[in-house]
Amino acid sequence: MPTRNDAYTLMTNHVKNENLQKHMLSVEAAMRAYARKYGEDEELWAMTGLLHDCDYEEYPDLNEHTRVAAGWLRSEGYDERIIYAILAHNDVNAATHPRTDLLSKGLYACDEITGMITATTLVRPNKSIHGLEVSSVRKKMKSKGFAAGVNREDLMQGAAELDVDLNEHIAFVIQAMAERAEALGLAGTPEQTQPEVAR
Template sequence: MPTRNDAYKLMTSHVKNENLQKHMFAVEAAMRAYARKYGEDEELWGMAGLLHDCDYEEYPDLKVHTHVSADWLRAEGYDERVIYAILAHNDTINGETNPRNDLMSKALFACDEITGMVTATALVRPTKSIIGLEVSSVRKKMKAKGFAAGVNREDLFKGAEELGIDLNEHIAFVIQAMTEIAETLGLAGTQSSEQVSA
C-alpha cells in the first residue's frame, strides 16, 4: 500500500494550482478527523481526502473526473476503498455506478463542498483567518447567493444528511479540523505560528 508521502507526490505531480492543493489538504484534514471520530483507518481516509480531486486540473470534465484518477490509483496499488470513495464523491457520474454506501464515501462527499465554503468564509474576514471562525458566519455566507458561487449549496445539506450529522455540528467539526492545519491552508491570517499551535 502506498504511503501518505507517495499520495502527496502523486497529487502534486498532477495538481499545480495552489488553491486546489490547499482544498485537497483541507479535505484530507477533515477526513482524518472524521476517521478518528468514527474509529476508522486514518491513513486510508486521509488518502481519500488528499487524492479526491487529483485528476481535476487536467481532466475537469465531470463525466471523466475521478475515473482517470481511479485508473492512476489502481496502477499504483491503492486500496480499492479509497478509489471507491473518490469515484462516489462525483455526483455527475455517481448514480447507480458508485452509490455512497459506506462511511468513508459519505464522509468524503460531506467534507468536499463544506471545506470550500469554510475557506471562502475565512478569507473574507478582516484577519483572513479560520481561527475563531464561527458556524453562524459560515451559515450566513451560505445564504448569500453570489458568495462562493462554485460551492453547491444542495450538496452542503445533502452531505451532512447522508453522513447522519447535524449541519451546524458538521461545520464546527470541519472548522476545527482545518484550524489544526491553518498555516498549510494559508488561513492562519495575522496570527503568529506560536498562537496557531497553542
C-alpha cells in the same frame, strides 16, 4: 500500499493550482478528524481526502473526473476502498458507485463544506480560521453570489447522508482545518488575529 508522501507527490504532480491543492489538504484534514471520531483508519480516510480531486485540473469534465484518477490509483496499488469513495463522490458515477459506506459518505460530506469554510475565512479582516463562527459560515451560505462554485445542495446533502447536524458538521470541520491552518493558508497573521465581530 503507497504512503501519504506518495499520495501527496501524485497529487502535486497532477495539480499545480495552489488553491486546488489547499482544497485537497483541507478535505484531508477533515477526513482524518472524522476517521478519528468514528474509530476508522485515519491514513486511509486522509489519503482519500488528499487524492479525491487529483485529476480535476487535467480532466474537469465530470464524465472523466474521478474515472481518470481511479485508473492512476489502481495502477499505483491504492486500496480499492479509496478508489471507490473517490468515484462515489462524483454523482455522475451514482449508478455504479452509490455512497453506501461510511468512507464515501464522509468524503462527500467534507468536500463542499471545506470550500465554504475557506471562502468565509478569506473574507474575514484577519483571514484567520481561528475564532471563525458557524453562524458566519451559515450567513455566507445564504448569499448566492458568495463562493458561487460551492454547491449548497451538495453541502447540505453531504451532512444529511453522513447523518450529522449541519451546524455540528461545520463546527467539526472548522476545528479540523484550524489544526492545519498554516498549511492551508488560513492562519492569518498574529497582529491581525482578533475576535470575531458580529455582522
